[in-house]
Amino acid sequence: MNPFDEKVRSCLEDEIIEPDTLQTLEERILARYRGTRRKKAAQLFLMMSLLFSGLLFYTANTESVFADKLRSVPILKEFLSAMDISPAEEKSIEELGILSESGKYDVRLQYALSEDKRVFLYFQFPEEVVLRESDHLEIELLDVYDQVTKKDYSMTFMKNLNPGMPPSNNGYIVIQGFIPAGMDLSFPEKLHIAFRANVARNVSYDHWGTRSAEDEPLGEYRFDVELQKMEKRILERVGKKVLIDGNTLVIDQLERGLKTLDIVVSQPKNNKDIITEISGYMRDGKTKKIIDEDITVSYFTKTGEIHALYLNGEEIPKGGEVEIVLEEAILLPKDQQYITIDMQKKEMIHPIPGISLEMASAGKRSALTFITESNIHPFDTYKTSASAEEKRLPHPSVQTIGENRTKWSYVIDENLMDEVVLRRARESGRKVVFETPIVIELKVPSANSFTPIP
Numbered sequence: 001m002n003p004f005d006e007k008v009r010s011c012l013e014d015e016i017i018e019p020d021t022l023q024t025l026e027e028r029i030l031a032r033y034r035g036t037r038r039k040k041a042a043q044l045f046l047m048m049s050l051l052f053s054g055l056l057f058y059t060a061n062t063e064s065v066f067a068d069k070l071r072s073v074p075i076l077k078e079f080l081s082a083m084d085i086s087p088a089e090e091k092s093i094e095e096l097g098i099l100s101e102s103g104k105y106d107v108r109l110q111y112a113l114s115e116d117k118r119v120f121l122y123f124q125f126p127e128e129v130v131l132r133e134s135d136h137l138e139i140e141l142l143d144v145y146d147q148v149t150k151k152d153y154s155m156t157f158m159k160n161l162n163p164g165m166p167p168s169n170n171g172y173i174v175i176q177g178f179i180p181a182g183m184d185l186s187f188p189e190k191l192h193i194a195f196r197a198n199v200a201r202n203v204s205y206d207h208w209g210t211r212s213a214e215d216e217p218l219g220e221y222r223f224d225v226e227l228q229k230m231e232k233r234i235l236e237r238v239g240k241k242v243l244i245d246g247n248t249l250v251i252d253q254l255e256r257g258l259k260t261l262d263i264v265v266s267q268p269k270n271n272k273d274i275i276t277e278i279s280g281y282m283r284d285g286k287t288k289k290i291i292d293e294d295i296t297v298s299y300f301t302k303t304g305e306i307h308a309l310y311l312n313g314e315e316i317p318k319g320g321e322v323e324i325v326l327e328e329a330i331l332l333p334k335d336q337q338y339i340t341i342d343m344q345k346k347e348m349i350h351p352i353p354g355i356s357l358e359m360a361s362a363g364k365r366s367a368l369t370f371i372t373e374s375n376i377h378p379f380d381t382y383k384t385s386a387s388a389e390e391k392r393l394p395h396p397s398v399q400t401i402g403e404n405r406t407k408w409s410y411v412i413d414e415n416l417m418d419e420v421v422l423r424r425a426r427e428s429g430r431k432v433v434f435e436t437p438i439v440i441e442l443k444v445p446s447a448n449s450f451t452p453i454p
Contacts, residue, residue, distance in 0.1 A: 079111060082169045083122060089113060089258055094229040103197065103219020105129060110172075114230040115257050116186040119177040121193065121225070127171060129199065129218070136162050136203050136213070139175065140196040147190035147224060153177065156187070181255045181262035181308040189230055194222040205395070233257050234445040242440060244329050245432050247271040249278075249306075256445045261316050263309040263324065263442070274337065276304050276426035277330035282311060285321030285441060292316065295324065304337065304426050319446035326438040332429030339379075341368065341420045349419075358407070366416040369409045371401070372428075378408060379422040386421060393422070 080090065098109040105126045113120040131137060139161050144154040156177045163173040175195070179185050197220075200213035234256040242249050248268050255262040267275055282292040295309050309324070340349040346360040355378055359369040372378050381390040397409040 078170050079122065079172065082172050083174065085113070086259075092229055092231065092258060094227065096225065098223050098225065100221040100223055103221050105218060107197070107218075107221045109223045109225065112225065112227055112229075113258060114187065114227045116230060116232050117179045117181065117255070118257055118259065119187050119191070119227070120259075121175045121177075123173050123175065125165065125171040125173070125197075129165075129171065131165055131199065132201075134202050134204070136200045137165050137173065138162055138198045138200055139173070140198070141175075142194040142196055142220065143222075144177065144191065144193045146188040147192050148188065151188075153187065153191070156185075157193075182252065182264040187227075187230070189227050191225045191227065192223070193225065194220060196220045231258065236443065236445045238263075238442065240440060242326070242438050244275055244326075244438070245273070245331060247273050247275055247331065249275055251440060251442070254442060254445060255308075261311045261444065263311070265306055265308060267305050271334075273331035273333055274305050274429075275329055276306065276332050276429050278306060278309065278326055279328045280324060280326040280437070282316075283323050283325060284317070285323050288323075291322065304332065304423070317444055319444055322442050322444050324440040324442060326434065326440070328431060328433045330427060330429045330431050332424060332426070337424055339422050339424070341422065343416050343418060343420060359409075362416050364413075364415060366412045366414060366420075367409065368412070368420070368422075369407060372406050372408065373404055374428075375400070375404070375406045376427050377425050378428050379410075380425045381423045382412070383421050384414075384416065385419065388421075390423065 076093075076095070079085075085093065092113055094112045094114070096109050096112055100107050100109070105128055107126075108124045109121060110124045111122040113122075125137075129137075141154060141157050141159045141161075144157055145152050156179050157175065161175070163175070165171065165173055175193070177187065179187065197218040199216040199218060201216060203213040205212070236254040236256075238251045238253050240251040242251070248271060250266045250268070252264045252266055255264060278295070280295050281290055282295060283290045292311050295311055336352050339352055339355070341347070341357060341360055342349055343360055343362045343366070346357070348355075348357050354373040356371050357368070358371050359367065361367045370378060377396075379393055382393055383390045393410055394412065397411075399407040399409075401407050
């Protein structure tokens with residue numbers, strides 16, 4: 001019962017107010033009360049209408065944003081199917097979900113797989129970035145450094161790369177950093193990485209190797225990464241020596257990582273040749289079953305020497321005895337590693353058997369043409385003096401001119417007026433096939449020994 005009804009009944013019982021007076025008062029108060037209720041109801045209705053309209057406006061303007069956020073959530077199953085991740089490595093995958101909005105499109109650093117000598121960073125580009133068959137995604141590395149000490153680590157990553165991004169990859173690419181086995185250097189847990197991305201449309205090359213494309217810059221992207229699952233490599237000292245055509249190769253140590261097994265080697269300075277390539281396979285030490293059919297992939301020092309043999313794949317045993325079987329090698333005489341061209345006289349200063357200079361011209365664009373007695377690429381870098389910085393040679397124009405004779409023509413965007421020094425390619429040396437394969441017995445450290453870096 002409301003206060004008004006209660007007051008009216010009280011007055012009637014006590015006969016304090018005349019009935020007609022009471023009736024007038026009741027009508028007046030009821031009329032006022034009904035107006036107040038209508039006003040409050042109208043205010044409540046207006047408030048609810050405004051809230052509902054605001055909700056509709058917010059929903060309409062955030063639907064696409066919400067969809068984008070939903071799409072940005074990485075799905076581990078899709079990632080594992082798109083990238084080369086083994087079941088053994090899955091437990092070491094670290095989900096990051098770092099967003100960079102500094103470019104034309106948002107790019108996310110979704111996952112990482114890391115150890116103290118290897119870093120695999122998995123970036124995801126949005127579905128709007130579509131590559132056709134003739135298009136390339138180009139990545140230019142800008143910065144890589146330790147967030148704490150600011151030490152530069154850009155030399156451990158490739159500066160320019162063209163990662164493939166087929167539709168089956170769901171927009172994922174991987175940028176890898178690696179520190180060569182045997183080096184006294186490790187990756188930090190807090191790493192800053194920045195790169196510039198570009199889509200090159202309709203890429204083509206002319207017969208000189210000059211690139212032609214329509215560039216679509218995507219922007220620059222920066223990420224601050226904290227790798228909390230970084231693991232430490234396992235080291236096993238070896239110290240064995242083998243003799244290859246009078247040259248010593250020392251097996252220094254084994255380094256076991258998440259995805260690889262590296263065999264660190266060295267070559268004494270008194271070797272007459274540089275051992276630039278080794279071919280062979282790895283087999284089980286007891287059963288003799290072949291574990292890895294190819295160990296030709298290697299790391300090299302600036303001198304062209306092999307620094308480590310690189311073995312990859314799930315077939316590498318978790319531990320135990322293995323044998324490295326060497327079948328052939330490529331040797332490059334140390335006194336033939338470099339050749340010098342006198343651009344004024346247009347001749348080789350110290351001729352090398354099997355390589356002849358056919359033409360040399362200097363100008364705004366300099367040209368060099370060689371004839372070799374094989375179809376193996378003869379040179380990979382050049383420099384303008386013995387102390388100058390080496391530069392990568394452009395792609396040559398290649399022409400077969402007879403049996404086992406090939407013409408190689410280089411066009412360099414530089415005026416080479418005096419001398420130019422070219423370094424022989426590693427593959428251009430003398431191939432030695434062993435009559436009896438060289439067998440190296442090794443004990444592989446256990447893969448279960450991995451521990452997180454403290």
